[in-house]
Amino acid sequence: MGGKRLSGREKFLIFAGCLILFLLIGRAAQVQIIHHEFLSEEAMTQQCDTLPIQALRGSLEDRNGTVLVQSLENPSLWADPKEVSDPVGLDRALANLGWTKPGLVSQKIENACQRRFVWLYRDWASWGNVAYVESLWAGAYHRVEPKRLYPSGPLLASILGFVGRDGAGLSGLELELDPLLKGHQGWEQRFVTGGNRPTASLPPRIIEVPQPGQNVQLTIDLRIQEITQRRLQEGVIFWKARAAFALVMDPMTGEMLAIASVPNPDSTLWRRRNGHPWRQRPICDQWEPGSTFKIVTFAAAIENGRIDLDEPIDCENGKWITADWKIGDHERYGILSTRDVLVHSSNIGTAKIALRIGTDEFYRMVRHLGFGSQTGIPFPGEAKGRVLEPDRWNRRSLPTMGFGQELSVNCLQMAMCYAAVANGGNLLKPQLIREVRDARGKIVQKCAPRVVRPVLKKTTCKILTELLRQVVVDGTGTLAEIPWFPPAGKTGTSEMYDPELGTYSSTDYMASFIGFAPWYEPRYLCCVVLDSPQGSIYGGQTAAPIFKAIMEDLTAVHGGMATAEVQVFKDEEKPQPLPDVRGLSPDEARRVIKEAGFIPVLEGRGLRIKEMNPAPGSLGIDGGVVRLFPGGSISEEEQVMPNLLGWPLRRAIVLLSRRGVEWTADGEGWISGQSPLPGEVLKTSAVCRLTATHQASHAWMKWRMVGEGVADAAPWGNVKTRP
Incomplete structure (x- = not known):
């Protein structure tokens, strides 16, 4: 029995149904298989929002592990202008919290046009205040961002620099070390609604985890930085200077321990910067060094055998014309030994020595010591100074360059030059980074001292150190003397070019x-520069006391x-017996001690040398210090009261006991008062009364800076001294 035959209409419907089914299957295959990847991306684009996750920026620490800069996560407030129903109320709330100025928020929202995102506040904010704003005003939301914290405040601002809103370094070490500190940002994917609002039921998905930046330990010592900044500030105030800058370093390793400038900015107020305070002047400023540069002239002369330190040089009574150019001295010197030309800072004598050296040898030494080139310190904007090629010199260039004119240097270059003298002849690369660690604390880089090149013979350094010590003992730098930590150094006074x-x-x-101490085994080198001090222009009177x-x-x-008996350079030298100079005049005694190869240090005043330390006949190494104690200018029952102001109490007690003076002390720390006063005649039966405090006060700083043995301790501005 045959089945019922389909009608034409039924056949058409079946065919149409099959065709539609085939088309649906084909379309499904096209969507799910052929165009799956493309359509998935389109769907994710519409349903998701991909946002960057800022990496936590690395920290900066001082050499002792004290945190100088760090990043912390903190909420920033933003708004969707289309959702904000009460912009005036939101504006008032943020103004009341002190976050914005009145009217600023409402103006931002009104000017947003079609934008759905406006920043309201991105500085430091408490989580509680942010939650308060979010709960009361629709359209206000927060986003967690890393923010930079500077615990040291303005103390290291010009060194550390600052970062911008996006966390990128813009100045100082924040800029220089940005590749190490910034890390690598991550990405997160958030599901959003049709109104671009986050979907609460679907948490964000981390696509790429951010990698924190590396942590950098600096060579800076925060305690030394505080000391340097404070003393520099006091000096600027006292001398009414336009500005000042200083640095402290380890001359044996090249590590920077402090870099200070006055005025000093604040890293937290970077948006108010006006240029100059943010410039790190010891590194980025160049100036004509003046008499501190004479050490280069003497180094070239000694290295090339052009001078004998005891040879007399005619200093022309303070005025000399060469190459139609008048050179003057600060005092009318006649005949000086070559040694005393540096000790008493004679421009004329130094110019004559420079002429002996010659253009080629002098220029070679200047460049060999690093002048005219950057030192390579990891800091942006270092000045390289200005040293002209010899073919651009005129007839007066060589003699004037000899005492520090017609060329410019930066403070760091001068410090590295003196460090080469202090460490025995090696020019070092300045170190500002001690080590670099990753986020887990693993050391990835450790910076060791680096010698750029040997620049001076050890014997030359020894002679120069002796000369610099004599500058402090009885030359232009006497106000820098510290009996228990004896320095060597050089003063400088340079005219500014207009x-x-x-x-x-x-x-x-x-x-x-510029000097280092103790001179026989240098631990610290310090360079102090004052810009336009008032009352005195001389470095020996203004900068030396700050040093x-x-x-x-x-x-x-x-x-x-x-103790001054420790020796300088650890040479294998045969000890020599000390000559007996007791009974000689101070001048004659010093001459005899110098001829024997030692450095005399005169303690007090008198007509004849009564005692010496070490004792006569003691064995000492060439270059050691011999302390001479004069007497005879007053009766045997009397002596002059020394200036103990600024001394540690225990050192003052040792000195008085050694001189047989009875004493009483009130307090601990540093001497701030004494009776009798410095310079008064003190009978043996008298009792010295000392007052000590834990911290030096500004009132007695002027006493200390006048120097040991000054009877009439006048204010700084009235003290007559040499540059």
């Missing part, structure tokens, strides 16, 4: 002092009270 006048200014000067104050504070903080 570009408007096309010549040197008659009113603006740079006063400086002294910094070094004294360093010995108090880090210890290192030293």
Whole structure:
């Protein structure tokens, strides 16, 4: 029995149904298989929002592990203008919290046009205040961002620099070390609604985990930085200087321990920067060094055998014309030994020595010591100085360059030059980074001292160190002397070039002092520069006392009270017996001691030498210190009261006991008062009363900075001294 045959209509319907089914299957295959990847991406684009996750920026620490800069996660407030129903109320709330100025938020929302995102506040905010704003005002939301915290405040601002809103370094070490500190940002994917709002039921998905930045430990010591900054600030205030800068370093390793400038900015106020305070002047400023550069001239002369230290040089009574150019001295010197030319800072004598050296040898030494080139310190904007090629010199260039004119340097270059003298002849690369660690604390880089090149013979350094020590003992740098931590150094006073006048200014000067202590085994090197001090232009009177104050504070903080009998360079030399100079005049005694190869240090005043330490006949190494104690200017029952102001109490007691003076003390720390006063005649039966405090006060700093043995301790501005 045959089945019922389909009608034409039924056949058409079946065919149409099969065709539609086939098309649906084909379309499904096209969507699910052929175009799956493309359509999935389109769907994710519409349903998801991909946002960057800022990496936590690495921290900066000082050499002792004290955190100087770190990043912390903190909420930032933003708004969707289309959802904000009460912009005036939101504006008032943020203004009341002190986050914004009145009217600023409402203006941002009104000017948003079609944008769905406006930042309201991105500085430090408490989570509680952010939650309060979010709960009361529709359209306000928060986003967690890393923010930079500077615990040291303005103390290291110009060194550390600052970062922008996006966390990128914009200045200082934040800029220089940005590749190490910034890390690598991550990405997260959030599911959103049709209104681009986050979907609460679907948490965000981390696509790429952010990698924190590396942590950097600096060579800076925060305690030394505080000391240097404070003493520099005191000096600027006292001398009414336009500005000042200083650095402290370890001359044996090249590590920077402190880099200070006055005025100093604040890293938290980077948006208010006005340029100059953010410039790290010891590194980025260049200036004519003046007499501190004479050490280069003497180094070249000694290395090339052009001078004998005892040879007399005619200093022309303070005025000399060469190459139609008048050179003057600060005092009318006649005949000086070559040694005393540096000790008493004669421009004329130094110019004559420079002429002996010759253009080629002098220029070679200047460049060999690193002048005219960047030192390579990891800091942006280092000045390289200005040293012209010899073919651009005129007839007066060589003699004037000899005492630090017609060329420019930065403070760091001068410090590295003196460090080469202190460490025995090696020019070091300045170190600012001690080590780099990853986020887990593993050391990935450790910076060791690096010698750029040997620049001076050890014997040359020894002679130069002796000369620099004599500058402090009885030359232009006596106000830098510290009996228990004896320094060696050089003063400098340089005229500032006035570009408007096309010549040197008659009113603006740079006063400086560079030295290291203790001179026989240097631990610290310090360079102090004052810009346009008032009342005195001389580095020996203005910068040297600041150097002294910094070094004294360093010995108090880090210890290192030293005895002058320790020797300088650890040579295998045969000890020599000390000559007996008792009964000789101070001048004759010093001459005999110098001829024997030792350095005399005169303690007090008198007509004849009564005692010496070490004792006559003691064995000492060439270059050691011999202390001479004069007497005879007053009766045997009397002596002059020394200036103990600024001394540690225990050192003052040792000195008085050694001189047989009875004493009483009130307090502990540093001497702030004494009776009798310095310079008064003190009978043996008298009792010295000492007052000590834990911290030096500004009132007695002027006493300390006048120096040991000054009877009439006048204010700084009235003290007559040499540059």
